[in-house]
Amino acid sequence: MSRSHPTPKPSAKRETILDAAQTAFLEVGYAATSMDGVAARATVSKATIYAHFESKDLLFAAVIRRRCDRSDAFAPLADKADARSTLRLVGRRLLDLLLQPDTLAMYRVVVAESARQPDLARAFYESGPGAGKAQIAAVIAELIQRGELAGVEPWQAADLFVGMLRTDLFMRTMLGLPQPEGRTIEAAVEAAVETMVRAFGR
Amino acid sequence: MSRSHPTPKPSAKRETILDAAQTAFLEVGYAATSMDGVAARATVSKATIYAHFESKDLLFAAVIRRRCDRSDAFAPLADKADARSTLRLVGRRLLDLLLQPDTLAMYRVVVAESARQPDLARAFYESGPGAGKAQIAAVIAELIQRGELAGVEPWQAADLFVGMLRTDLFMRTMLGLPQPEGRTIEAAVEAAVETMVRAFGR
DNA sequence: GTCTATATTTCGATAGAC
């Protein structure tokens, strides 16, 4: 994503620390992660961590920023398919990504710290939900241009489509609740796609 | 909602403590809230808090549970309206509720602690998103019965509708990001309703 | 840069008087 933050030279040890910190932060959250714990995980002394990162806050920020910068774009679409199969593919990819344990952990921890670190919340939004929405809007814009969809503005349609994907299944999974039988990813994608096609298909 | 937990007798002091704790937990989160801080806010000594609540964890749980139990149901609908205006009303109510500062704070703090306190996550889901979805499903079921909507199962439709309401606007507000111009609550509700009617209207 | 050892603070929880 954006290269707006000065990237410190990546040394081997620095990356080791960041890896250990990421594991800890995503697993147990910001507050429950101790610098001692990170040091132990990285097999490094605590003083070494402070040689690389000014404070726990900034270590946390570095972890989140690194992950945001890395977040891969969707692979380009094998184009020229109809609306239904295109949306099915895109929706499936997005929901798969959203439900990955790491993605959920990231969501939880950023949400938790968003009030304390507003800059991080913005970076997360832009590289995560924001970027995803932009890409889906682009796909939908093309579908509209090809006459496969009509009657909506691309960004609006993307918003609605993403919303229909991030439903109960997402909420329950994020909260760590058991999944009701039969509410599979496939079914959720299918319902969202079908609704889009019924509402805006030609 | 469910009366499954034994409710301790509400004394005046107990409520004072719970109020102070709620303010603190919702404002700065679980970890950043200190028992000293709660005591000061409640103008009570820390020992008094521990006379009423065994630990910080249980105090937190009591705060969340009390709020869950209180969460009001939607008022019954002034019935016999068509699908569009019914959904508009329900959608507006839900989105207003979702975007209230207290609701968002509750969401943030429960999400943050869900891994550490799974029981709370379940209680929150059931009295919040779960209950809301059930009520909206009931409304939709009636619309289907009256022939205003067709082609979906009520629970599925409720899931899709709620999803379309909880979109970018919700995400950005929850993360504390500034709102882009013109993306109002009304516009969000309108888009979701219009999509429902186009997809499933008679 | 990296380590060991430690300073300092903060916080959850309790003892004991009333």
Added chain:
DNA sequence: GTCTATCGAAATATAGAC
């Protein structure tokens, strides 16, 4: 039940040797 005073643990951050 409520208070004052305090304990003990844990955690952030640093000093100083190598």
